[in-house]
Amino acid sequence: EEVRVKAITHSGDMLKIVLLGVPNQPGVAAQIFKALSDFSVFIDMIIQSEGREDYKDLAFVASREDEEKVRKAIACLEKELSFQGMKFDETMSRVSLVGAGIASSPNIAYRMFNALARAGINIDMISTSNSRISCLIPRDLMEEAVKVLHEEFIMQEVRLNEEV
Amino acid sequence: EEVRVKAITHSGDMLKIVLLGVPNQPGVAAQIFKALSDFSVFIDMIIQSEGREDYKDLAFVASREDEEKVRKAIACLEKELSFQGMKFDETMSRVSLVGAGIASSPNIAYRMFNALARAGINIDMISTSNSRISCLIPRDLMEEAVKVLHEEFIMQEVRLNEEV
Ligand SMILES: C[C@@H](O)[C@H](N)C(=O)O
Ligand SMILES: C[C@@H](O)[C@H](N)C(=O)O
Numbered sequence: 001e002e003v004r005v006k007a008i009t010h011s012g013d014m015l016k017i018v019l020l021g022v023p024n025q026p027g028v029a030a031q032i033f034k035a036l037s038d039f040s041v042f043i044d045m046i047i048q049s050e051g052r053e054d055y056k057d058l059a060f061v062a063s064r065e066d067e068e069k070v071r072k073a074i075a076c077l078e079k080e081l082s083f084q085g086m087k088f089d090e091t092m093s094r095v096s097l098v099g100a101g102i103a104s105s106p107n108i109a110y111r112m113f114n115a116l117a118r119a120g121i122n123i124d125m126i127s128t129s130n131s132r133i134s135c136l137i138p139r140d141l142m143e144e145a146v147k148v149l150h151e152e153f154i155m156q157e158v159r160l161n162e163e164v
Numbered sequence: 165e166e167v168r169v170k171a172i173t174h175s176g177d178m179l180k181i182v183l184l185g186v187p188n189q190p191g192v193a194a195q196i197f198k199a200l201s202d203f204s205v206f207i208d209m210i211i212q213s214e215g216r217e218d219y220k221d222l223a224f225v226a227s228r229e230d231e232e233k234v235r236k237a238i239a240c241l242e243k244e245l246s247f248q249g250m251k252f253d254e255t256m257s258r259v260s261l262v263g264a265g266i267a268s269s270p271n272i273a274y275r276m277f278n279a280l281a282r283a284g285i286n287i288d289m290i291s292t293s294n295s296r297i298s299c300l301i302p303r304d305l306m307e308e309a310v311k312v313l314h315e316e317f318i319m320q321e322v323r324l325n326e327e328v
Contacts, residue, residue, distance in 0.1 A: 018214045027281035029290065033274035043270050046297070048290040049213035050182045050221045050251070057214045058290070087214070096293075106207050110197035117191035126193065126212040126222070129260075129293035133210070 003101045003108060005153040010142055011044055011094040013064040016125075019074075021055040021084025031081050032058060035073040041066050045094065045134065047127050055084065059125065061136070064090060092124055093139035095146060096132050097153065103128035115152040119144050167265045167272060169317040174306055175208055175258040177228040180289075183238075185219040185248025195245050196222060199237040205230050208258065209298065211291050219248065223289065225300070228254060256288055257303035259310060260296050261317065267292035279316040283308050 022028050029048070036043065045061040062070055067088070074086065102108045112133055116123060121144065125136035137145055186192050193212070200207065209225040226234055231252070238250065266272045276297055280287060285308065289300035301309055 020214070024286065026284055026286045027278075029287050030274060030278035030281045033270050033277055037270040037274045041270055043268055043273065043292075046267070046273060046290050046292045047211060047213045048287070049211045049223050050184070050289075059213050103210070104207055106197050106201040106205055109207065109210060110194060110201045113197055114191075114194035117194045120190055122188065122190045123193050123212070125214075126210050127291045127293065128207075128210045129291065129296040129298065132293040134293065 003105050004099050005097050005102060005108065006099040007097075008146055008149045008153065009096045009098060010146055011061075013090075013139075014044060014061050014093055015064045015067055015070065016059065016061050016087075016089040016092045016136060017070055017074075018057055018059040018087040018089075019083050020057050020086060022058050022081065023083075024051055024054050024056045028081065029058065032077060035077040036060075036070070038076070039069040039073040041069050041073060045125075045127055045136075047125055061092075061094065091139055092136045093142045094134050094136055095142065095149065096134040097149065098132050100131050103130055103133050109133055111152055112149065115148045116145060119148045121145055167269050168263050169261050169266060169272065170263040171261075172310055172313045172317065173260045173262060174310055175225075177254075178208060178225050178257055178303075179228045179231055179234065180223065180225050180251075180253040180256045180300065181234055181238075182221055182223040182251040182253075183247050184221050184250060186222050186245065187247075188215055188218050188220045192245065193222065196241060199241040200224075200234070202240070203233040203237040205233050205237060209289075209291055209300075211289055225256075225258065255303055256300045257306045258298050258300055259306065259313065260298040261313065262296050264295050267294055267297050273297055275316055276313065279312045280309060283312045285309055
């Protein structure tokens, strides 16, 4: 496996916010992030996937201490943009695998998702870039998640090196 | 703005695949990526966001030349996993902003989304990691997207440097 996992990282106390059913047309994402920018909200992740008909759900993760600022930003937004609902969820946290080019290997993604599954950890959200695979998982299972991912990816390497 | 955009990148001919309404329980993402791994499908992005009730949509982007392999992997998957539907979409392409720490600044995200909106480009999917903001947009608008993002982020820098 020439692509290697270099590190496992996780976030602290996060707040997941989902704007449900925003109109799927140009300018809507800009409106949302203008409001967040006006209140200087620090963003950890942005995830928008498939929607239904002409609507999308736009999810983002901020730090819990910014909750007040996020609520103010959304209160301003609601004056100019209509959407079907919103969700605030403080029970999630992010765990990531980091390593050059790892996101392109379906085998590394499989091993990560499988290690979490064996530990009974449900994956709430997934987002990747070329050198990182991130999952939102229940915060109270974070320690367990880091442990099983460490065993799957880092320990393996150590064991391999010892054998030679 | 201490965080700076270093580059604008875009992908070639991509294929977006969405598995609609997969069960939201541990092990499902692992099953999907086991099937893709068995057929050595090269993955460009994985995006899973908010779902509804006990279901999630799992979207991933592969290269168009792997379409046959993806279809075979999904045919195998369908024998063991039930989901509500699937979508294959060859009309999308990925454009990304790259720079250390850019995803945490809501202002950079706003400027990116706004530059695309001013050009009338609709954002189909969004995914971030700490140093990259990626958007799936219509492939036939890719050149326009790269041009407007270049003007917004790279030209600005050049102009600023000239002034001093
Ligand atoms: C939908 C899928 O991601 C599921 N939640 C899992 O953990 O595998
Ligand atoms: C939903 C939102 O992303 C919209 N498609 C936009 O381009 O702004």
